[in-house]
Amino acid sequence: GENVxxxxxxxxxxxxxxxxxxxxxxxxxxxxxxxxxxxxxxGPQLIIxxxxxxxxxxxxxxxxxxxxxxxxxxxxxxETQPEDSAVYFCAASSDFYFGSGTKLNxxx
Amino acid sequence: DAGxxxxxxxxxxxxxxxxxxxxxxISGHNSLFWYRQTMMRGLELLIYFNNNVPIDDSGMPEDxxxxxxxxxxxxxxxxxPSEPRDSAVYFCASGTGPSYEQYFGPGTRLTVT
Numbered sequence: 265g266e267n268v269x270x271x272x273x274x275x276x277x278x279x280x281x282x283x284x285x286x287x288x289x290x291x292x293x294x295x296x297x298x299x300x301x302x303x304x305x306x307g308p309q310l311i312i313x314x315x316x317x318x319x320x321x322x323x324x325x326x327x328x329x330x331x332x333x334x335x336x337x338x339x340x341x342x343e344t345q346p347e348d349s350a351v352y353f354c355a356a357s358s359d360f361y362f363g364s365g366t367k368l369n370x371x372x
Numbered sequence: 373d374a375g376x377x378x379x380x381x382x383x384x385x386x387x388x389x390x391x392x393x394x395x396x397x398i399s400g401h402n403s404l405f406w407y408r409q410t411m412m413r414g415l416e417l418l419i420y421f422n423n424n425v426p427i428d429d430s431g432m433p434e435d436x437x438x439x440x441x442x443x444x445x446x447x448x449x450x451x452x453p454s455e456p457r458d459s460a461v462y463f464c465a466s467g468t469g470p471s472y473e474q475y476f477g478p479g480t481r482l483t484v485t
Contacts, residue, residue: 295471296471296472298473300476305478306479307376307463308415308476309476310473310474313473315471357471360405360417360420362414362415362417364414365415
């Protein structure tokens, strides 16, 4: 089955700086890579996703990059704001494995 | 649409009691997922239904756990008998397929004393 590893487990940045979260996966058959944001007391919510036929996707301050050869994908948040503070999860399509999560803290 | 609806939002029960968690997926979605979230183990898939049929239940911890989906608009996750180690937040999510966005409900926080 799939194995998804996520780093770092915690990330603290100053407001306005960029944040990068990285994930690696093991199953080369995976073709869908979503990123979810979970705020305290709520369920995870999709913020961006990418499919294996695309190398990069952007949505305003959020971008995801995918390297299929190396089997890793990354979430990039630019111009971070305090409301970006949350736990972020990556996932790979096969077997519905989620990464262990990254707690992002944006300091005002 | 109201999104995925879960009930109850909080459940406190004593060890040995039966617990039933309920989920109403988003109308039109044909996939339904049950997850368990704990600090130690993160977000774990318990079972996945497609068109009301269980496809993968390999994540169900043991025979004390069972899940049903009698129709497209309702699913239950039952724990009988419950144990303190079952304490966690249980999420239900629905979607249009395994490689598409999942919409999560607000979760049920279960505490077994």
